[in-house]
Amino acid sequence: MNIKLNQSQANxxxxxxxxxxxxxxNRxxxxxxxxPNIALENTSNSDDSEVMAKALTQNSKPKTQNLQPEIIDIHHAGxxxxxxxxxxxxxxxxxxIITGSxxxxxxxxxILVEALQQLGAEITYEENQGFPPLKIKGKKLSKSKVSLPADISSQYVSALLLIAPKLENGLELTLxxxxxxxxxxxxxxAILNxxxxxxxxxxxxxxxKPKLIIHNSKFIIESDWSSASYFYSIVALSDIGTEIKLSSYKENSLQGDSVLSEIYKNLGVETTFENHQIILKKASDLNQQSQILDLNEAPDIAQTIAVTCFGLGIGCHLTGLHTLKIKETDRLEAxxxxxQKLGANITVTDDSLTLEVSSVTERNIAIDTYNDHRMAMAFAPLALLTDIIINDAEVVSKSFPDFWNDLKAIGFKVEKQ
Incomplete structure (x- = not known):
């Protein structure tokens, strides 16, 4: 399914x-x-979280010599x-056997497989060394010390930390x-604590430290700041006075992407926290200087920021983006x-992006999404400036299934093709 976004104005x-x-x-x-004593509220309705939940609740059968391994297919969910x-x-x-797209x-x-093997895990590669699919024979892991390079993906670290309390001797992880x-x-x-x-x-x-059981506990999940980024972009590209209220958010968020509230100040957007909501308001014209940002701690918002700067007609230099090369696609190249299709003057390296001052010069351009939800959503706000087509638009379901309906609700002209 493709989506045609006719030039619009936000409410x-x-x-x-x-x-x-x-x-x-997912954590x-x-x-x-x-x-199992943990109860959850406001869970994500994203494809990734549904895949995660399904895999964790998939019926397990006692292993005998005659049974084949269970197949766990996580599709695109990294x-x-x-x-x-x-x-x-x-x-x-x-x-x-865990496999995917x-x-x-x-x-x-x-790196993660080798760290788990240091703890005694039994994991082998089914196809190419170093890559999924993986065959895993579950076992009790009694070793407790492991080290791994910390400059590739924080998800490797978090994966180890999440199983750590259930390990017989806990975990000491050196980065x-x-x-x-x-x-x-x-x-x-913070979630563990x-x-x-x-x-x-x-x-x-x-x-x-190890902990075999915990008492009944309820955790209310904050709404997704990465998803909020697209509304920051919309407000930044809208008229002064435009307001979008989003829920449910915390001022002391655990999410690194909450840095959006600071970054977008320089792009004319003011953030107010009020009763578990954030109010985004186009308060002023932006600071016309090019934006220079190190996004090492929040790389998922790089696409949104780059597109916002392009839409505003300013440049940006974004660094700390090395993890984007191994996401759903090579996000920098994408x-x-x-x-460039829209008229941008942009260059990328293995870990940075430089956008020169340029502006939208083309209309009715079809944006390819590369099986990447963030490509689709990051480019959508440009419909405030021109007609645009988003190819394979259903890819947003990976993290934000309601995205296109929410755009309609705030005044965008959305047509399915």
Whole structure:
């Protein structure tokens, strides 16, 4: 399905309820599988979280010599691949093969597999060394010390931390090198601590103590800040006075992407926290200077920011983006190709993006999405400036299934093709 977005104007005032954070939900679903006394509210309705939940509740059969391993297909869900690899490594007497889409089979997982093997896990590669699919024979892991490079993906770290309380002797994890996406690691640790687990992070060492059971506990999941980014972009590209109210959000958020409220100040958007909601208001014309930002701790909002700057006719230099090369697509290259279609002057390297001052010069351009939900949503706000087509628009269901309906609700002209 493609979506045609005819040039639109956002309503002066709108209100949207955003689904629960995918990042928080997937962490808590895994913990809930390990500790069933955990109750969850405001879980994400994203494809990724549904895939995660399905895999965790898939019927397991006692292993005998005559039974084939269970097949767990996580499609495009990278977080699920990392988290479930760690989870199934701890499930005694279970044997599974975790697989996914063709793109998933190109996304590296060797660092996590080797870390789990240091703990005693039994994991082998079914096809290419270092990549899914994986065959995992679950077993009791009694070793407790492990180290891994921390400059590739914070999801490897979080995967280990989430299973740590269930390990017989807990976990002492040493991170080597510069740590990527620290807020996501801190999110995992904060969730563990909020639920009563003992976890500490000192220098480059994280320690989690074992805990066999926890008492009944309820966790209310905050809405997704990454999803909020597209509304920040819309407000930034709208007339002064435009307001969008989003729920449910916390001023002391665990999510690294909450840095949006600071970044978008320079793009003319003011954020007010009020009764678990955020009110985004186009308060002024933007600071005309090019934006220079290190997004090492919030790389998922890079696409949104680059498109916003292009729409505003200003430049930007974004760094700390090395993890974007191994996402659903090579997001840096995808951004370069699609922004150039619209008239942008943009260059990318392995870890940065530079957008020169340029403006929209083309109309009715079809934007390819590369099986990447963030490509579809990051480009949609440009419909405030020109007619645009989003190819394979259903890809948004990976993280934000209601996105196109929510755009209609705030005044966008959305046509299915």
């Amino acid at each position: 002066q005032k709108s209100e949207i309820k955003v689904t629960g954070s995918k990042s928080e939900t 808590l679903l895994l913990l809930q599988a390990l500790y 977080t699920a691949m990392r988290f479930l690899t760690a989870y199934f490594a701890t499930q005694e007497n279970r044997e599974v 063709p793109r998933m089979k190109e996304r590296p997982i060797k 080597e090198g510069k740590i990527t996406s620290i807020p996501y690691i801190k999110m995992t640790l 909020d639920l009563g687990f003992e976890a500490s992070f000192v220098d480059n060492t994280i320690a989690v 951004l370069r190709i699609e922004l």
